[in-house]
Amino acid sequence: MNCPIRNEDTADLLLAYTARRLDPVKTALLEGHMHTCKDCAEFRAGQELVWRALDAWEAAPVTPDFNRRLYQRIEAEAAEPWYKRLFTSPMAMWKPIVPLAAACLLVVAGFVLDHPNNSTPPSPQPTFRVSVSEADQVENALDDLQLLRQLDSSATSGSSESM
Amino acid sequence: MAEGVNTSMGASAALDYDAQLMLRVKDGDGASFTELLEKHRSPVVHFLYRMIQDHAVSEELAQEVFLRVYRSRNSYEPTAKFTTWLFRIATHLALNWLRDGKNERGQERLDDLSGDGPVREVPDKRVTGEQKMLYEVRLDEVRRAISALPEKQRAAVLMHKYEEMEYSAIAKALDCSESAVKSLLFRAYETLRARLAHMA
Numbered sequence: 001m002n003c004p005i006r007n008e009d010t011a012d013l014l015l016a017y018t019a020r021r022l023d024p025v026k027t028a029l030l031e032g033h034m035h036t037c038k039d040c041a042e043f044r045a046g047q048e049l050v051w052r053a054l055d056a057w058e059a060a061p062v063t064p065d066f067n068r069r070l071y072q073r074i075e076a077e078a079a080e081p082w083y084k085r086l087f088t089s090p091m092a093m094w095k096p097i098v099p100l101a102a103a104c105l106l107v108v109a110g111f112v113l114d115h116p117n118n119s120t121p122p123s124p125q126p127t128f129r130v131s132v133s134e135a136d137q138v139e140n141a142l143d144d145l146q147l148l149r150q151l152d153s154s155a156t157s158g159s160s161e162s163m
Numbered sequence: 164m165a166e167g168v169n170t171s172m173g174a175s176a177a178l179d180y181d182a183q184l185m186l187r188v189k190d191g192d193g194a195s196f197t198e199l200l201e202k203h204r205s206p207v208v209h210f211l212y213r214m215i216q217d218h219a220v221s222e223e224l225a226q227e228v229f230l231r232v233y234r235s236r237n238s239y240e241p242t243a244k245f246t247t248w249l250f251r252i253a254t255h256l257a258l259n260w261l262r263d264g265k266n267e268r269g270q271e272r273l274d275d276l277s278g279d280g281p282v283r284e285v286p287d288k289r290v291t292g293e294q295k296m297l298y299e300v301r302l303d304e305v306r307r308a309i310s311a312l313p314e315k316q317r318a319a320v321l322m323h324k325y326e327e328m329e330y331s332a333i334a335k336a337l338d339c340s341e342s343a344v345k346s347l348l349f350r351a352y353e354t355l356r357a358r359l360a361h362m363a
């Protein structure tokens with residue numbers, strides 16, 4: 001028999017042997033091997049020690065009102081309104097979709113914010129009109145200012161003459 | 164569907180008695196749920212207790228396990244062994260609990276391992292006080308050695324040792340391959356052999 005401890009594929013034979021889960025044929029083969037293999041014999045001794053130590057660890061008994069508390073929770077859940085049950089029901093298949101939907105929304109929002117002009121198609125005609133009207137407005141404003149200055153200066157000269 | 168409550172695990176498991184009971188629960192038979200609960204309550208609580216080492220929390224998580232089983236009754240399909248599914252839910256809840264509260268609870272738990280849960284008696288009533296103390300010290304060392312294992316290794320050892328689960332079932336419960344389970348177990352037992360060697 002090849003040494004199981006040196007082969008990753010057969011190393012679990014030693015664990016199965018200690019756990020008494022090895023079939024009789026393999027058990028006999030392994031025991032024969034361990035008479036001559038120091039490494040495997042050491043492994044067995046160490047593993048049996050661990051096994052005995054774990055055997056000594058008994059878990060505490062379950063509290064007597066375990067079932068009662070569980071049934072209370074089941075009844076309380078059954079009495080909840082349907083919209084609350086949606087969040088706890090294993091049938092709520094939409095739950096895993098929520099993060100995906102949120103991610104998609106973020107991507108779309110990011111795209112829209114990154115390309116703000118893409119949403120409105122360009123129209124050159126209104127732009128032209130706006131620029132013409134703006135120029136006219138500026139020209140008119142300048143004319144008005146000039147007129148005001150003229151009025152102001154004429155008024156000043158008129159008053160000085162009258163004095 | 165709740166995590167771990169994935170009933171379609173691929174393997175075409177034979178319809179074990181537990182799966183038959185679960186199908187009856189699906190048909191509205193409450194007595195079958197009680198039967199499943201009576202049968203698996205202690206193994207689930209004990210597994211969670213050894214994982215978390217807090218009696219109150221382990222019972223709370225075990226309640227959540229059975230609550231999820233009950234909630235999933237309508238969608239249940241017996242495509243895997245019932246216990247594999249059950250321990251998959253339990254493992255998932257335990258790992259989540261450990262990861263969520265590791266920073267707050269980890270140190271506290273390690274410092275107070277012996278003071279939790281109902282007091283256990285030394286099996287043989289004729290033992291002396293000194294033997295009882297030695298037993299408690301050794302038990303504490305075992306608990307600390309298990310607690311010091313990485314979470315997945317710990318879960319694998321507990322399912323292998325106490326629940327006598329096959330590698331394939333442990334693999335499904337831990338959502339990994341069988342070879343990964345073998346590797347987890349080998350490393351975990353190697354650590355335990357080193358830590359508990361002085362107990363010989």
